Amino acid sequence: MSRTLSRAQSRKKRRLYIIGLGMLALAASTALVLNAFEDNIVFFFSPSDLQAKPVEEGRTFRLGGLVEEGSVQRMDGLTISFRVTDMANVIPVTYTGVVPDLFREGQGVVAQGQLKSGVFVAREVLAKHDETYMPPEVAEALKRAEHWREDTAKSVAQ
Structure with missing residues (x-):
C-alpha cells in the first residue's frame, strides 16, 4: 500500500512539475511576444x-x-x-x-x-x-x- 501511495505522490509531483514548466514557458513566450510588438505598437x-x-x-x-x-x-x-x-x-x-x-x-x-x-x-x-x-x-x-x-x-x- 505504501508503494501505491508513493507512486501516486510521484505522479502528482511530476504532473505539478510539468504544469509549472508549461506555465513558465507560456509566461516567457508571452513576454517575448509583447517585447517584440512593443517597437511596432503606435x-x-x-x-x-x-x-x-x-x-x-x-x-x-x-x-x-x-x-x-x-x-x-x-x-x-x-x-x-x-x-x-x-x-x-x-x-x-x-x-x-x-x-x-x-x-x-x-x-x-x-x-x-x-x-x-x-x-x-x-x-x-x-x-x-x-x-x-x-x-x-x-x-x-x-x-x-x-x-x-x-x-x-x-x-x-x-
Missing part, C-alpha cells in the same frame, strides 16, 4: 491627452484632431506647418512631404511622428477620405474632451 493621442500626460521625446505615436483654422503655413519646398486641435488644446506640427489632397483647415487629420521640443514632427499625415468620415480615434478624442457635437462631422466636411 499609440494614438489627442492634444488634450498630450497636455494631461506628456509623451517622452523620440517616441513614435499618432496625433489626431482637427487642423486648426488659419494655422496652415507652407514653408520652403514640401515643408508645411499647422496646428492640430481637439477644440480644447493645440499641438504645433511640421511635416515635409506631399500632404493628401483632402488635407485642409478644419478637417480631421491623423499624423504619425515624434514630439521634438514641443513640436510634433510628422513622418506621415492622413486626412479624412470623404465628406462624412472622421477617423474614429479623432471622433473619440473629441468626445473625451467633451467637444463633440453631432454637427462637428458635418461642419468639418464643409
Whole structure:
C-alpha cells in the first residue's frame, strides 16, 4: 500500500512539475511576444491627452484632431506647418512631404511622428477620405474632451 501511495505522490509531483514548466514557458513566450510588438505598437493621442500626460521625446505615436483654422503655413519646398486641435488644446506640427489632397483647415487629420521640443514632427499625415468620415480615434478624442457635437462631422466636411 505504501508503494501505491508513493507512486501516486510521484505522479502528482511530476504532473505539478510539468504544469509549472508549461506555465513558465507560456509566461516567457508571452513576454517575448509583447517585447517584440512593443517597437511596432503606435499609440494614438489627442492634444488634450498630450497636455494631461506628456509623451517622452523620440517616441513614435499618432496625433489626431482637427487642423486648426488659419494655422496652415507652407514653408520652403514640401515643408508645411499647422496646428492640430481637439477644440480644447493645440499641438504645433511640421511635416515635409506631399500632404493628401483632402488635407485642409478644419478637417480631421491623423499624423504619425515624434514630439521634438514641443513640436510634433510628422513622418506621415492622413486626412479624412470623404465628406462624412472622421477617423474614429479623432471622433473619440473629441468626445473625451467633451467637444463633440453631432454637427462637428458635418461642419468639418464643409
